[in-house]
Amino acid sequence: MPDSLGSQLDGKGWQAGAVIPHDRIPPLLPHLTRHGKEPPIVEAHDWLVVVSQTCDVVQHDLEKEPLVEVLHCRPVEELRADYRGRKSTRQLDFRANNETHANVFLTAHATVDRYVVPREILLEFSPDEQRHLSDRAIINLQEWYALRYTRPAWPDAFANRITRNAKKKLAATLKLVPTDDVEVRVAIKQYDQELPDEQSYNISVYFVVDQSHWDESEELRVTAYKAHADFVNTLDSCPGITVDHEFGGVKGGDEFSWQLTRTTDEWNFANLSEQD
């Protein structure tokens, strides 16, 4: 019995993060064309990357997964402040692979640079042997797309009150916080209202610390408390935003309840990206 399509693709090395070799791109160009537009020019230093999940790429049944999603990424000189760290849900700057291409930074637009190609085309050749996105880069891309569709819809009037300078300060503060152990969550009282300028948004800010670290790591608690104070004071200084000091604070994970997760949103700069 012949190998299934999925097994053959797996055997060739196709998976999420694989790069289509540059000399194999021309036959794909018809599939990379937006309606009424010329096909894009894919330069030799561009990366045309498979972004479908690996399990979909190697799915046995072609009818169940007839297409593979690819992303046209272009190199940039450095990670730009507005596009790094999934701050924008439209454009992402990211590291390609710190181990094999430490100085390569790529950028892509979430929709303009995203295409689908017939999966069976990939049977005709193998991925680029020299280039492959790192696991972290793939997670970064997947989380970026997830954020794009799942981020909370904060009011534009709220997002617009967080000044560019304040965003920079908030980003600098969060850089000091180990994000795997501390989660920043924000409750917005008027989360579903576009308020006029003369009315303030009331918010509460929680830094939730992994309980085992909360119990044992004074160092992490110091970091969390300092960052929380800076974060709150920065938001409080934004015109039209009032931090409700009765609530919020730094909490251990055991204390921060499921109920509170439903009253708060995880902080993410992407939530403010409507103003970009």
Place this chain on the structure above:
Amino acid sequence: MSDTITAEKQARRFGAHMWAVPEHNLIPAACAPNQISLPETNLCVVESEPSRKHVYVILCNASPTAAAQVREAIPTSLEAYCHAWPTEVLLSLWPLSREATSWHHALFKQHEEIQQTVAQEVSASQRRVDRLVDIQVALGFPVQVLAAILRISRPALYKWLDVEDEVQPQACNRERLIAVERIAQEWKTRSSSPLSSVAYEPLANGQTFVDILSADTFDIPHIMGVLDELIARLQAKPKSLRQKMAEAGYKRRPSRRSLSDDE
């Protein structure tokens, strides 16, 4: 450099004697009073900017003899503001030139020296924030509880926690802060866990530790005994569901969103 200008103006206006005291020999700058008075003498303590490495003491309208008397009186006076004033170090106060024109020069020179090391120095407001954070880390109370214990409002506490805010706690608040700080330090010598996990449990007399810290005055020996009792309670606490699950092999998974923005 605004304090230099203030000092110069005051020096010229009053014809003051001035001493400079290395601050690391004295008191935390956050505790230093802006203005104090000795009997029948005008005295002004000016903290230097930007590093607050030194505290300048300007003595107005005093003869050298009177100055020497005041110099000896300073420790007693300042003790009202800070319990940690080291008398023996204060006696190393050194007089600068008595000519008004050279005071500014001397001050300016001091500032130049200070500025050379400013990058390595922690500002007074930063130290104030550090002290408060140390209290928060040890006690683990929510802001509203800590504010109540310190007898200040929540917004005031957030101001104290703002490193960019030059707010100076009032004398009564400073005393309270120092006392709470001492209790926090005592707890830290006993446990690395926040005290809050046992602070709301009723003690033998029915009070909670939060009740004790909310009292007008602190009975320090009694509080030390209570801390020992709380340590025993902390150690006897049953395991949480999370701890039991972790022991059974259920581990927290890393967050996929935890990539740094450098990725």
